[in-house]
Amino acid sequence: MVETWSRAIPMSHRQLRPMDALCERHFSRSDIMEDFSPLVLSTGVYIEKRVRKRLKGAIPCLFPDENPDPQGPGDETRAISGRTDEIR
Numbered sequence: 001m002v003e004t005w006s007r008a009i010p011m012s013h014r015q016l017r018p019m020d021a022l023c024e025r026h027f028s029r030s031d032i033m034e035d036f037s038p039l040v041l042s043t044g045v046y047i048e049k050r051v052r053k054r055l056k057g058a059i060p061c062l063f064p065d066e067n068p069d070p071q072g073p074g075d076e077t078r079a080i081s082g083r084t085d086e087i088r
Contacts, residue, residue, distance in 0.1 A: 002016055002017070002018055004059055005022075005059065005060060008059050008060050008061060009022075009026075009060055009063070010063055022060050024052055024054065025062065025064075026060040026061070026062050026063065027054060027058050027059075027060055027061065027062065028061055028062065031054060031055050031058035031059075031061075032052050032053070032054060032055070032058075033052065033053045033054075033055055034050060034051070034052050035050075035051050035052075035053075036048040036049065036050055036051065037049050037051045
């Protein structure tokens with residue numbers, strides 16, 4: 001999968017590594033499964049938490065900004081939203 005993602009991700013300053021991650025913003029909506037999971041808060045309140053997962057075999061295809069590393073070299077695979085998927 002690393003080789004496939006390497007061809008899809010526009011970055012040239014280093015090679016993609018197996019433990020690198022991308023946030024869900026780099027995948028099309030059809031590549032993300034969305035579900036709701038029940039969660040009971042410590043106050044006893046019941047809520048449904050939205051859970052998103054990348055579908056197996058999904059390849060990143062969305063790179064909205066021209067600069068592939070807005071946070072500096074080596075940081076472009078860090079998730080801005082905190083939600084990441086490992087490449088494996």
